[in-house]
Amino acid sequence: MNFLSSRAVFVPLWCWCCTAVLSFPLISRQQAVSDVDVLQFALTLEHLENTFYKQALAQFSEVDFIAAGFDASFFVNLQFVAHDEEQHVVFLQQAISQAGATPVAACQYTFPFTDVASFVGLATVLEGVGVSAYLGAASIISSKEILNAAAAITVAEGLHQAVQRASILDVVSANIAGTPLSPNAVFTIASAFIQSCPSTNAELPFSAFPELTVVGSAAAATAASTSVSVNSVATLAISSSSTSSISLPQPSSSPSSAASASSASRERSSTATATVPPQQWQLRFLRRPRGRHSPC
Numbered sequence: 001m002n003f004l005s006s007r008a009v010f011v012p013l014w015c016w017c018c019t020a021v022l023s024f025p026l027i028s029r030q031q032a033v034s035d036v037d038v039l040q041f042a043l044t045l046e047h048l049e050n051t052f053y054k055q056a057l058a059q060f061s062e063v064d065f066i067a068a069g070f071d072a073s074f075f076v077n078l079q080f081v082a083h084d085e086e087q088h089v090v091f092l093q094q095a096i097s098q099a100g101a102t103p104v105a106a107c108q109y110t111f112p113f114t115d116v117a118s119f120v121g122l123a124t125v126l127e128g129v130g131v132s133a134y135l136g137a138a139s140i141i142s143s144k145e146i147l148n149a150a151a152a153i154t155v156a157e158g159l160h161q162a163v164q165r166a167s168i169l170d171v172v173s174a175n176i177a178g179t180p181l182s183p184n185a186v187f188t189i190a191s192a193f194i195q196s197c198p199s200t201n202a203e204l205p206f207s208a209f210p211e212l213t214v215v216g217s218a219a220a221a222t223a224a225s226t227s228v229s230v231n232s233v234a235t236l237a238i239s240s241s242s243t244s245s246i247s248l249p250q251p252s253s254s255p256s257s258a259a260s261a262s263s264a265s266r267e268r269s270s271t272a273t274a275t276v277p278p279q280q281w282q283l284r285f286l287r288r289p290r291g292r293h294s295p296c
Contacts, residue, residue, distance in 0.1 A: 032205050033183075035146055036101050038137050041183055041204055042150070043092040045133055047106040048190060049126060050089050053082035055111065056119045068116035074167050081160045088153055095149070107197035120167055127161035129189050135180035154178075184209060 062075045093103040113119040134154040141147045188208040
């Protein structure tokens with residue numbers, strides 16, 4: 001039996017959701033970002049995730065996953081996840097077309113996974129970013145119908161994240177609530193995987209944050225890695241010529257979050273300084289079996 005056949009009962013419900021959403025017009029707010037902009041940005045991210053899973057499942061077989069220490073049920077779940085991402089693309093394309101706009105096309109991507117373990121680690125991070133992206137967009141959306149549809153997709157992304165986190169023995173629900181990220185923050189993360197996009201794609205009102213590079217005494221410590229010691233003070237060079245202030249993120253309590261600089265930072269001309277905080281994930285008593293790797 002085809003692995004998707006068990007979902008047949010859910011098709012009418014999903015189609016009803018699509019029809020219900022698309023039967024309402026999108027309302028552009030009197031500000032720089034419209035509902036269509038949000039949908040186009042969501043489609044940009046779903047294109048990325050869709051391509052990510054298709055590339056991985058084309059490269060790795062069930063045998064590869066089992067050899068890497070994952071069971072057959074996880075591989076089956078990945079196929080469901082990949083199907084979801086593909087359907088998210090279709091749904092958003094329909095919604096944008098219904099609004100009278102041309103949906104953005106997929107870009108060219110590069111994903112830094114070389115084996116099953118690195119793919120799963122990156123998948124965990126990308127699904128977390130997806131959840132945070134939809135949460136962050138909620139305050140921007142004007143249409144209640146579109147907001148409801150986005151909330152429904154957020155649930156699916158959260159389930160995807162749970163599947164990935166459980167597979168590497170991470171705490172499935174590290175916080176009592178998700179953490180929203182602004183479109184600019186999400187675009188900053190996503191841009192690391194985007195090589196180029198079609199020139200015909202609509203220009204979106206979002207941009208990546210300035211690139212930061214560790215300089216000074218901490219630079220030597222990062223020569224062979226991308227980490228900085230806990231409680232050390234890092235000086236970061238800001239590549240952008242912008243004179244606007246920069247706020248570095250607070251550390252996340254999520255076990256899968258990478259070490260981040262605290263917001264107790266100061267900007268001095270073209271540099272910013274911040275103290276790197278300890279991460280709660282490092283203090284857990286749970287130990288992963290050999291062959292499994294943390295995404296951090």
